[in-house]
Amino acid sequence: MLVGVPKEIKNHEYRVGLTPAGVRELVTHGHRVFAEKGCGGGIGIDDDQYHGAGAEIVDTAAEVYSRAELIIKVKEPQPDECRQLRQGQILFTYLHLAPDPQQTELLVASGVTAIAYETVTDRRGGLPLLAPMSEVAGRMSIQAGAHCLEKAQGGSGVLLGGVPGVERANVVVIGGGMVGLNAARMAVGLGADVTILDKNLARLTAIDEQFGERIKTVFSTTESIERLVQAADLVVGAVLVPGAAAPKLVTRAMLAQMRKGSVLVDVAIDQGGCFETSRPTTHADPTYVVDGIVHYCVANMPGAVARTSTFALTNATLPYVLALANHGVQALTRDSCFLEGLNVHRGKLTNQPVCEALGYDFVPPDEALR
Ligand SMILES: NC(=O)C1=CN([C@@H]2O[C@H](COP(=O)(O)OP(=O)(O)OC[C@H]3O[C@@H](n4cnc5c(N)ncnc54)[C@H](O)[C@@H]3O)[C@@H](O)[C@H]2O)C=CC1
Numbered sequence: 001m002l003v004g005v006p007k008e009i010k011n012h013e014y015r016v017g018l019t020p021a022g023v024r025e026l027v028t029h030g031h032r033v034f035a036e037k038g039c040g041g042g043i044g045i046d047d048d049q050y051h052g053a054g055a056e057i058v059d060t061a062a063e064v065y066s067r068a069e070l071i072i073k074v075k076e077p078q079p080d081e082c083r084q085l086r087q088g089q090i091l092f093t094y095l096h097l098a099p100d101p102q103q104t105e106l107l108v109a110s111g112v113t114a115i116a117y118e119t120v121t122d123r124r125g126g127l128p129l130l131a132p133m134s135e136v137a138g139r140m141s142i143q144a145g146a147h148c149l150e151k152a153q154g155g156s157g158v159l160l161g162g163v164p165g166v167e168r169a170n171v172v173v174i175g176g177g178m179v180g181l182n183a184a185r186m187a188v189g190l191g192a193d194v195t196i197l198d199k200n201l202a203r204l205t206a207i208d209e210q211f212g213e214r215i216k217t218v219f220s221t222t223e224s225i226e227r228l229v230q231a232a233d234l235v236v237g238a239v240l241v242p243g244a245a246a247p248k249l250v251t252r253a254m255l256a257q258m259r260k261g262s263v264l265v266d267v268a269i270d271q272g273g274c275f276e277t278s279r280p281t282t283h284a285d286p287t288y289v290v291d292g293i294v295h296y297c298v299a300n301m302p303g304a305v306a307r308t309s310t311f312a313l314t315n316a317t318l319p320y321v322l323a324l325a326n327h328g329v330q331a332l333t334r335d336s337c338f339l340e341g342l343n344v345h346r347g348k349l350t351n352q353p354v355c356e357a358l359g360y361d362f363v364p365p366d367e368a369l370r
């Protein structure tokens with residue numbers, strides 16, 4: 001198969017969908033890889049390394065899109081990228097369609113087969129291609145939050161771990177999955193007082209077993225969220241209902257009860273955000289203030305630590321990339337968990353929560369592929 005790797009164009013996005021190690025695997029399996037000039041430059045991998053691994057370096061993204069049958073990316077295609085996709089081509093990347101009607105419309109119109117990293121599942125019900133970036137974003141959420149709490153950033157001037165004689169900060173993490181667990185781990189490490197909420201009791205039990213008395217676990221209801229957010233210095237939004245738009249769990253009214261300068265970090269922003277007052281921001285301008293509360297809502301947090309993130313992501317995606325290159329869309333029909341990644345195929349929308357969020361007719365993925 002002809003595989004293409006364009007350079008990412010989203011704001012401050014330096015990750016790349018395939019490393020030279022991945023190129024080498026593909027080439028060894030008889031595939032050809034077109035890598036856009038400079039695609040790995042942001043993480044210190046130069047064109048010579050791609051070329052040495054067997055890639056053909058092409059000058060423009062347009063050339064990658066016109067020649068490749070399988071496009072490997074990191075972020076959702078931007079409108080200019082969507083317009084270069086075509087029927088018969090496979091796109092494999094993060095999509096996050098539920099909060100993004102424009103991208104959805106463009107992908108449907110293009111006829112492309114679009115497979116979303118974030119909805120591929122595994123046999124244990126996990127999200128193997130979201131997990132590595134959730135680990136990164138969860139860990140980053142606490143360092144971002146700690147920075148936002150500084151006075152110069154508009155924060156309340158609270159140090160997460162306190163010091164002897166001065167109490168530590170209250171960190172509340174809503175959602176105890178991959179992001180939440182990693183956020184909690186960092187917050188505990190910095191000495192904060194950490195509470196984690198989830199509505200899945202099995203998650204709370206697992207966290208309790210792992211952390212013991214170092215973390216408080218609380219069942220997530222409107223009442224518990226309202227009560228805990230009031231006293232929080234830093235709230236991390238880490239919920240997910242796979243594929244669906246995130247539920248709005250912290251309302252604008254709740255902000256009025258918080259101390260001015262407290263911070264909300266909405267990691268779930270890529271699914272629309274779980275705070276009523278969230279809107280997506282970029283690494284160039286990551287925060288804004290509503291009712292005295294600092295909001296950090298960057299939709300591609302791992303892009304800031306692009307080198308770590310690229311290796312973490314491509315370690316997870318490579319087996320799937322190889323399966324697609326070897327078998328085309330048949331790779332999906334051979335593996336029901338991989339099939340759950342299919343979001344768009346030849347003008348049909350094949351992910352139910354996305355259809356519900358955006359008002360499209362749902363076509364089951366196996367039916368769409370028939
Ligand atoms: N902004 C960014 O750069 C990044 C964002 N993300 C996003 O972070 C979000 C979380 O991802 P993961 O932790 O991997 O998902 P996950 O599936 O591992 O965990 C989500 C957790 O939320 C819980 N949950 C659902 N509804 C809830 C509610 N009403 N109250 C409390 N908990 C609730 C679930 O039970 C689950 O334990 C996703 O939207 C993901 O796309 C992930 C990586 C990077």
Ligand SMILES: CC(=O)C(=O)O
Nearest residue numbers: 094133270299300302
């Ligand atoms: C998961 C995601 O959206 C990201 O890594 O940017």
Ligand SMILES: [Mg+2]
Nearest residue numbers: 096270299300
């Ligand atoms: Mg994102």
